[in-house]
Amino acid sequence: MSILSRRHLLRRAALSADATGAPGPTRAPAPPTAEADAPAGALRFPPGFGWGAATSAYQIEGAAKEDGRGESIWDTFSRTPGRTRNGDTGDVAADHYRRWPEDLDLMRDLGLRSYRFSVSWPRIQADGTGRPNQRGLDFYRRLVDGLHERGIAPMVTLFHWDLPQALQDAGGWENRDTAYRFADYAGAVFEGLGDQVPVWLTINEPKTVVQNGYLWGHHAPGRQDADAAYLVAHHLQLAHGLAVRALRATGSPARIGPALNLHPCYPADDTAAAAAATRLYDGYENRLYLDSIFTGAYPADVLADLGPDSRLVRGITDGDLEIISSPVDLLAVQYYTPIYVTASGGTAQRWPTSEAEWQQIYPDGMYDILTRVTRDYGPVPLTVTENGLPCPDTLGADDTVDDAGRIGFLRDHFAAAHRAIGAGVPLESYHVWSLLDNFEWAEGYDQRWGLVYVDYPTQRRILKRSAHWYRQVIADNGL
Template sequence: MSMSTPQRPPLRFPPDFGWGAATSAYQIEGAVKEDGRGESVWDTFSRTPGRIRNGDTGEVAADHYHRYREDLDLMRDLGLRSYRFSIAWPRIQPDGTGTPNQRGLDFYRRLVDGLHERGIAPMATLFHWDLPQALQDAGGWEARDTAYRFADYAEAVFRALGDRVPVWLTINEPKTVVQNGYLSGHHAPGRQDPDAAYLVAHHLQLAHGLAVRALRANGTGRIGPAFNLHPCYPADDSPEATAATRLYDGYENRLYLDPVLTGRYPDDVLADLGPDSRMVRGIADGDLEIISSPVDLLAVQYYTPIYVTAAGDTVRRWPTSEAEWQQIYPEGLYDILTRVTRDYGPIPITVTENGLPTPDTLDAHGTVDDAGRIAFLRDHLAAAHRALAAGVPLESFHVWSLLDNFEWAEGYDQRWGLVYVDYATQRRVLKRSAHWYRTVIADNGF
């Protein structure tokens, strides 16, 4: 008599759970010179020799600007209930200011209408890193004025699309702009200036608050920020590692969560920066009141945990994906979701990015067997389900990404999509993970 492994009961999600996928404008749209679009910092950065792997740019990307109807049909065929995308600021205001470009607004109106026609709820991100180059030339996010220009841009978008978009996200991953754009220099604008970096953090948070107020004054729908949160754990049991982890968490998570949700910057981070830092000197009276304007939801993006040593360095504990910075640890999603609910109260949460790159190739049958992505998503969805059972008000989950796309400094070397893109022909092929996810959505679980 053979012994079989006990089958776990199926995991079922709430009946109205928002199964989705996510993209961003510069990573998929292409058409960088069409219909009045202006230059962005990523156009400039990706054209700079040595910045992007293989000299790749987003000039064509997945050509979504021309193929959006085909991509909408793919979303419908997958059964998506929610689609999280971003609006390219340079399409709306080519120079970052002034009268909105109607052709740019019309593209997003067509996209949003197409989503509604297919029964998919639009979730629009206002800023996914593609700052108009003209604003960068005027100081970029180091300039306080950029936060107010962002509010003007947000108001123009709300006036044009506000009645058709139920959920708005303000700034995507301000931490990545700070850390990759101004500390490591791996992302646009390619700076390595810690004192500028945290002033940028403050101005991004101010821009978020101003956009929230603009929606309340000029539009409808729900609104919140999109933060990539990294649970931080001590690398050992020493008091020194515990203390170092607390401060590391301050820079990774609380610097962004606290001002939006509690109206304060974390004291330990401000003390570590010091009273003479550009950020501390840049906080004006009333700023935190603006930044903490009440939000309707919090978008959480989870990719990796961080393990911190007594010296404040980081170490690897888990296997990594093709993205060497990404440790695969599904438990971290449960930990960060329950931590947010425990520390900040029952604010509705949407997971707006979770995924990994895998070595995807078309096989002889013209399919892609990305078993690693299926295992990753299954384990992370199970962690999300446990968070729901623990009382986290999780409304939706968006896989990163719908399509293979331009992966920033990695160019086209990493494939993160549920859908394979043959860049030479722009042919789309559903990977095995896409077929699996379609079944998950149809069954409302697995």
């Protein structure tokens, strides 16, 4: 790989994260949005549309050492001085492991139709292998049963970044064997939760693991090795395909697919050089993951850019792409920001940013990425599994949180999704990130993304203004 390519990869890592606190462009004032309390009724979504919210295990569960849970790479990373803001960890987080009945009641009261959450791998297999921990499985079974009792459909993510530390010690995702250990773990969860889960998601945002964990290094495991990063990408894709096959082998009627954070890429100017650079940038951001899953091949331009001696190219064995492209039932799309690419392969800011300075606020990007997926890969059913905004939320003296900016953001993105449905996109559901304020990875507890305010000293939950607004959106099935 050339020095130029390595520099561009690191540049991508800096600007290409999901809700992670990655370095990014200078923050600008919030953009104008629709009036937060405008009358509902202008836009109606299809009957039965799956309005939901999302969380992940390490960010909300806490109980880091309870009931047989093992260590994850995020336990190690967050407890290492200097790795997270204020030295924050997920040891307690939002204490969801103890407070799950209260949280499920909140979801019911909001009218949620779907709840997307993740299973903690080290809670099921402390060391990433072997007999599953029944206490861990029982927790998720109670959670799933509780959702059904409240009329909420569970959508379960198998891996949301909390790799067992024991597997990291054996090479982590650089070790091909980890993909097979993931398939074993997935099989144990399929067996443990049975037919109570209608939708499974395999790997959450493999791109974020690659870029933030192995290029930029501000996520666990904290590496900065471009050549290792794309071998990791291949093994994550392989793990996805193996998990799809593991579910098929059970004969389950459940649906399964990946969860990809997709960033629409646009040229920063009208030059041919910017167009060419954007095409390659899109290859690393989107096509590396989409093409391998839906066409059974990695993008030729990305492979050429990496070079024939890259660890990714050398790590592909016969049959890998066939496994990776095992047919899926749906695609989970996570949209946060567009990327504008310059002629030199760098990036530019075109829109105001949120408190997460890497996030440019551009609702039309939602429309563009949803229609692009349908246009390029066919009518695979889609679900939005993450979209949201961090706000400077404060608890008022009257016990309210006025997050009007979040309402405007969600309104504009919902409208873009509605427009995509009108253009023929088979979008089934939409999950706001996130249900609760939580541990926001490298940013610790400084950023609040939730519909529900968490007062961390007491763990009290308070519905924000956006939660009350979202409840009405769900009741009206529209805006």
